[in-house]
Amino acid sequence: MSEQDLSAFRAEVADWMKAHLSGRFAVLVDRGHAGDGDALPDLRMEWERELAAGGWTCPAWPIEQGGRGLSISEQVAFQEEYARAGGPGRLGHIGEGLLGPTLIAFGTDAQKRRFLPPIREGRAFWCQGYSEPDAGSDLANIKTRARQDPETGDWLVTGQKVWTSLAHLSDWIFVVARCEEGSAGPKGLIFLLMPLDQKGIEIHPIRQIGGGSEFNSVFFDNARASADCVVGQPGDGWKVAMALLGFERGISTLGQQMGFARELDLIAALARENGAAESSAISNRIARAWIGLRAMRYMAMRMLADGADPQAKLESLGYKYQWSHWHRDLGKLGMDVLGFSGAAATDDPRTEKLRQLFFFTRADTVYGGTSEIQLNIIAERGLGMPKEPRGNAG
């Protein structure tokens, strides 16, 4: 696609957002992002259907699956323009960005026919059942069990998942469970699709340090996944689970950065308004944040360039570490700019946003692979340093 066509596409997205993220949806601007993920759920579900009606859900999916088949540069443009307009956190993200591509790659035709349309239409919301109390950084140490009911062929699941984002607002969960008795690590797992509204599943919200509850514990007690809701083969669940994580990387990064840029601009504006920027210590930290964000942008572009530069491939291993630490520092900077006025709750939405940012960015360096795990990956896969010794358990 030419630069000119791409600009026209950007303008189309921007125009649509301007026309639709208004009226009753105007209160959704900048809401529902990490740290605020449980905000205004009913209206955000309606927003998902508004997006669907405009053809903006699942635009990266292939046309034959109901998507628009957007190219990488168009996907980047869409994500950036959505974020630039202050588009709210997407309740449909897990279905659209993670489960959908996984089903398209590994699902049966029946599964695609059954599950893809409701995701695209903003009618079915999904959550991700991976982490467990004893399977965090060591994700393969999964203990939730799945046992097949010999009469029906259905799978009966018992165990606990944790940190399940937005489970309380979701309709379905995909679960990685151990289906082979006595197996350990990545072997003997199964990838199941399960409705949340059933006997045998209980959802308990977890109160986070910022006061909100985006995450949940999900308890399974002989909960049922029907026989046709296995993705891939029983025993191959790890392969499907890891492939799903692969879909998450890359494209959404530049949209995420646009959100970061809006946060930084907000902090810089507040620092000018309240005089904090008159301190060179503060204004230099703001300049440093700007530099870090530019570096992040160019790192993402090197990653997406998909070229033959081994240096770029090596350095992209550091991307999660880079952005999460940058963002965590930004959370602190925002509060330091506010000074004491950030300590007291107000009804000023800008202050509230920075208070949420302060708390939630503490999690950035933990979820999706802690900083310590990231550094191990960089050292071992990138720099070829010796692997960590493993304990006996797995």
Add this chain to the structure above:
Amino acid sequence: MDLSLTEDQLFMRDEANRFLAERASSETVRAAIASGGHDPTLWGSISRELGWCGIAIPEDDGGLGLGAFEMTLLLEETGRRLTPVPLWTTVSLSAPIIRALAADDARPGLLRRIASGDLAATVALPRPSASDPFEAIDFTARLDGSRWRLSGRCAAVFNLASADLVLIPARLTNGLGLFAIERGLISGIGALDTLDPTMPVASLSLHGITVEDDARIDRSEFEASAFAAPMLWARLGLAAEQVGAASGCLELTLAYIGERVQFGRSIASFQAVKHRCAELLVRIGEARSLLYGAAQSLSAGEEQAEAEIEGAGVLASEALWRAAEEAIQLHGGVGNTWEYDPHLYLRRAQVTANLFGSTETKLARIALNLPEAAA
């Protein structure tokens, strides 16, 4: 903007890397240090045979007609090995100033001579550690018949001893003039014993030296602010050498700790060591990303290029400093000996850290005109 490397760019970088691995080994760098920090044989190959001096000079002027991005790729490689040649002063500092300020009758000839490898050039920077290195110009020039008489001094000129040509800004009656003077005509050169022996610096004094009329190469009298645009290339090139040096320093550290065994295992297997090397890679990758983006922004004439180049200078200086500091620590006892190379990187890190402004002044300059992040 596209930050992928084309096949040609990858080839150029890999060839430069291979060539310098052979010709700028630790032994040759150390031999050059012993003889004043310049390797004339290596410089002959780089300038005359490989044509690197013409990298960013237009084809019409005898150069390769490539841009700021290709220049950064080459300087990363020379920086990686602290290569003792005056490439940065010639291609990043001098050539852009000639392109920006020289008159039509002087410019093509000078650029052609640089591109062909005939001329190593440098610039007398009155205040190398200031954000504006051309504030407080001490040199004055007076017309004496048809000739110019120049006086004044400059405390620190990089690669002066190996330069064939020195660009000297001097005060005229109203504004500034730019003079290009053959180094052989200058008697007042005093080599400085600086921290970094791979990047020689000398003071320059002119006591009423007379030069021909054509030694003045500018179009017409100008203000010091006219240096700002060409100096972006010098800042970018410096950052490129720093990023390359940081990578080279990490490489030599990884090589050492991979062989060092304590407690019956490679010290590279300790997580305390692994994590520090990994953090270094993150820092270097961050600096390199901004360096590449800034180079492309400069070539494309983007508004934020100046702030990005300043930012690349901050990240590159910090990455190099950290790499050098960690190299000494992770080498342990031998890291404190002259025999091992980490101290050479520490020296380069410290000397370059304050060129064109400290980290704090660079950040303050960015803060002063902070571009909107979500623009």
